[in-house]
Amino acid sequence: MTRRNFFQVSAGGAITLPEFQPKSMLHVAAHPATSAKFPVIDVHTHLFGTGRRAAPDSPEGAAELSSVAQCMDECNLQTLINLTGGISGTIPAIRRVMTPFGGKFLTAAEPTWARANEMGYAQWQAEDLAKCKQEGAVGLKILKTLGLGLRENGKLVSIDDPRFDPMWEAAGSLELPVLIHTGDPGAFFTPIDRFNERYEELQHHPEWSFYGRDFPPRSELHEARNRVAARHPKTRFIYLHVGNDAEDLAQVSDWLDRYTNVNVEFGARLGELGRQPRTARKFFDRYQDRIMFGTDATFNAGKEFPQQDLVPPMYRCYFRFLETEDEYFDYAPSAVPPQGRWKIYGIALPDAILRKVYHNNAAREFKLKAVFG
Ligand SMILES: [Zn+2]
Numbered sequence: 559m560t561r562r563n564f565f566q567v568s569a570g571g572a573i574t575l576p577e578f579q580p581k582s583m584l585h586v587a588a589h590p591a592t593s594a595k596f597p598v599i600d601v602h603t604h605l606f607g608t609g610r611r612a613a614p615d616s617p618e619g620a621a622e623l624s625s626v627a628q629c630m631d632e633c634n635l636q637t638l639i640n641l642t643g644g645i646s647g648t649i650p651a652i653r654r655v656m657t658p659f660g661g662k663f664l665t666a667a668e669p670t671w672a673r674a675n676e677m678g679y680a681q682w683q684a685e686d687l688a689k690c691k692q693e694g695a696v697g698l699k700i701l702k703t704l705g706l707g708l709r710e711n712g713k714l715v716s717i718d719d720p721r722f723d724p725m726w727e728a729a730g731s732l733e734l735p736v737l738i739h740t741g742d743p744g745a746f747f748t749p750i751d752r753f754n755e756r757y758e759e760l761q762h763h764p765e766w767s768f769y770g771r772d773f774p775p776r777s778e779l780h781e782a783r784n785r786v787a788a789r790h791p792k793t794r795f796i797y798l799h800v801g802n803d804a805e806d807l808a809q810v811s812d813w814l815d816r817y818t819n820v821n822v823e824f825g826a827r828l829g830e831l832g833r834q835p836r837t838a839r840k841f842f843d844r845y846q847d848r849i850m851f852g853t854d855a856t857f858n859a860g861k862e863f864p865q866q867d868l869v870p871p872m873y874r875c876y877f878r879f880l881e882t883e884d885e886y887f888d889y890a891p892s893a894v895p896p897q898g899r900w901k902i903y904g905i906a907l908p909d910a911i912l913r914k915v916y917h918n919n920a921a922r923e924f925k926l927k928a929v930f931g
Contacts, residue, residue, distance in 0.1 A: 575758065576758070576894070579893070579894075582886060582901070584885070584886055586884070586885045586886060587883075587884065587885075588884055588887070589878070589881075589882040589884055590874060590878055590884075591874060591877035591878055591881055591882065592632070592633075592874065593632065593633045593634035593877070594633060594634040594635070594873070594877050594881075594916055595634075595877070595881055595909070595912055595916070596634070596909075596912055596913050596916045596917055597634055597635075597636035597916065597917055598633070598634060598635045598636055598637075598851055598873075598916045598917065599636055599637045599639070599850075599851065599916070599917050599920035599921060599924075599926065600635060600637070600638045600639065600851055600852055600853055600855065601639045601697075601737065601796065601823055601850045601851065601852045601920050601924070602639070602641060602737065602798060602823050602825040602852030602853060602854050602855075603638045603639060603640055603641065603852075603853065603854070603855045603856075603857075604640065604641060604642050604643075604854070604855065604856045604857070605622065605623065605626070605638070605640040605643070605663065605665075605857060606619050606622060606640070606643055606652075606857075613651070614643065614648070614651045614652040614654075614655045615651040615652075615654050615655045619655050620655050622857055623655060623656065623659060623662075623663060625857075626638070626857050626869070627659055627662055629869040629870050629873075630662060632870050633869075633870050633873045633874070633877075635873065636661070636662070636917070637661055637662060637663070637664060637926065638662065638663055638664070638855075639663075639664045639665070639666060639696065639697065639920075639924070640652070640656075640663060640664065640665040640666065641665075641666045641668075641697075641699040641737060642666075642668065642699065642701075643665070643668075644665045644666055644667045644668055644690065644695055644699070645667070645668045645669075645670055646667075646670050646686045646689070646690065649665060649667060649690050649693040649694055649695055650693050650694075652665045652694075653665065653693060653694040661926070664694075664696045664924070665694065665695060665696065666695055666696060666697035666698060666699040666734075666737060667687060667690035667691070667695035667697070667698055667699070667734070668698070668699050668700075668701070669683055669687075669698070669700070669704075669722075669725060670683065670686065671703055671704075671707075671708055674708060674710075674715065674721065675710050679721060680720075680721045680722070680723070680724045680725070681724055683722075683724065683725045683728075684724035684725050684727065684728035685728075687725060687728045687729060687732060687734065688728060688732060691732045691734055695734065696734065696735075696924050697734050697735045697736070697737050697796075697924065698725075698729045698734050698735070698736045698737070699737045699738075699739075700736060700737065700738040700739065700740075701739055702739045702740060702741065702742060704717050704722075704738075704740075705717045705740055705741065705774075705779045705782065705783070706741070706742075706768060706773060706779070713772075714772065714773075714774070716782050717740060717779060717782035717783050717785075717786060718782045718783075718785045718786050718789070722786075723789070723790075726786060726789070726790040726793050727790060727792075727793065729790075729793050729794075730790055730792040730793030730794070731792070733794075733925065735794040735795070735796050735821075735923050735924060736793060736794065736795045736796065737796045737798055737823070738783060738795055738796070738797060738798060739798040739799060739802065740779050740780060740782075740783040740797070740801070740802055741768075741776045741779040741780060741802040741803075742766070742768060742776075742802060743756060743799075743802065743804075743805070743830075743897075744776060744803070744805050744806075745759075745760070745898075746760070746766055746767050746768050746769070747767075747768050747769055747773075747775065747776045748769055749769055750764065750767055750769070755898050756897055756898050757898075758894070758895075758898070758899070759896060759897050759898065776802070776803075780801065780802070780803065780813075783797075784813060784816070784817065787817045787819060787820050788816075788817060790819075791817075791818075791819050792819070793819060794819055794821070794923060795817070795819055795820045795821070796820075796821045796822065796823050796850060796923065797810075797813070797820055797821070797822045797823070798822075798823050798825060798852065798854075799823070799824070799825055799826060799827050799854070800822050800823075800824050800827050800830070800831070801813060801822055804824065804827040804830035804831055805830050807834070807837050807838065807841045810822065810841070811841065811844070811845070814845055814848060820848070821848040821849070821850060821919065821923060822845070822848065822849055822850070823849070823850045823851070823852035824849065824850075824851075824852060825852035825853045825854035825855075826853070826854040826897075828875060828876065828879050828889040828890075828902055829889045829890075829895075829897045829898060829900050829902065831879070831902075831905075832879050832889055832900075832901075832902020832903055832904075832905075833900055833902060833903075835902070835903040835904065835905050838905050839905040839906075839907075842905060842907055842911060842915065843911070846910075846911045846914050846915065847914060847919060848919065849914075849915050849919065850915065850919050850920045850923070851876070851915055851916050851917075851920065853872065853873065853876060855869065855872065855873075857869065868891055868892075871891035872890065872891055874891075875887075875888065875889055875890060875891065878904055879902060879904050879905065880904070880905065880907050880912060880915065880916075881904065881906065881907065881912065882904040882906055883903075883904050883906040884903070884904045885903050885904075886901040886902075886903065887901060887902060887903075887904075888901065888902075889901075889902045
């Protein structure tokens, strides 16, 4: 064998990054969990597809819920809270299709951004939220649209713009928790170059990058959101995706210490939490009453996107992270890691904390009947 053979990995020369699919040679104990140890309330899901939204009260919408319900029974998921699609006027149709499933599906309301620049919006939105609650909404979802998308005269509208104050106040007095997504992962605010830890993800979705142009730095978005929480202490906030700073749990801890009306959810952030299992475990210990289970799951019913197959494996990554001490495993079921080339480690939460994170914290915040004492 010549020396050259050691380095020659394929006939064409070096492989490209997408071709690199190393298989771990580690032999470590694996305890994949089929279903969650306690009944789960997932506070962060998107039912009825995303891009190709099925009309909720169409046969397609009902078929989607039936197939999701099957996955739920397999995985010990008690309730999924749908966060999108519940804008003014659509909630009755959503509730109609959910009701036959008992308490399995709930929905949040969204603000009507299309009217945000109209005269009288502030008061109208507050009143509309009361109507949404009457129709069955259990929370108010704020997409990253606020801060990164909504504009007036070409300029981005700030998250703490006073026109939303009546809405935040109404959410408080109506006891609707505000599920707020602000900013995005840190890597979406830095150049898409060889130093970017989500390089491959951003190659697939360059439009997800908020680097440059007129977007504010991520910290400014976070601070504007925090000012809203501070200004409305009687309103309950759930910062989605660990406040979109799962990379820096010391920072998130500081927010939780400062704002007692804030809770967090950790959907789509296993890649961050599971890479820092010791820090994450301490975080879950310390804030065990303020962390809720969420996944950001989308289901995309229909023949074109049979993603239901991926639903149980996706949930099982979460269960394994929360319940076991397993080492160096995948944070998502897909062959190519969707966010970055990382493996994660479990944090083996004790039962008392698992019950709170899986169920009781959400049951308390959404005023659902807790099944545990
Ligand atoms: Zn989401």
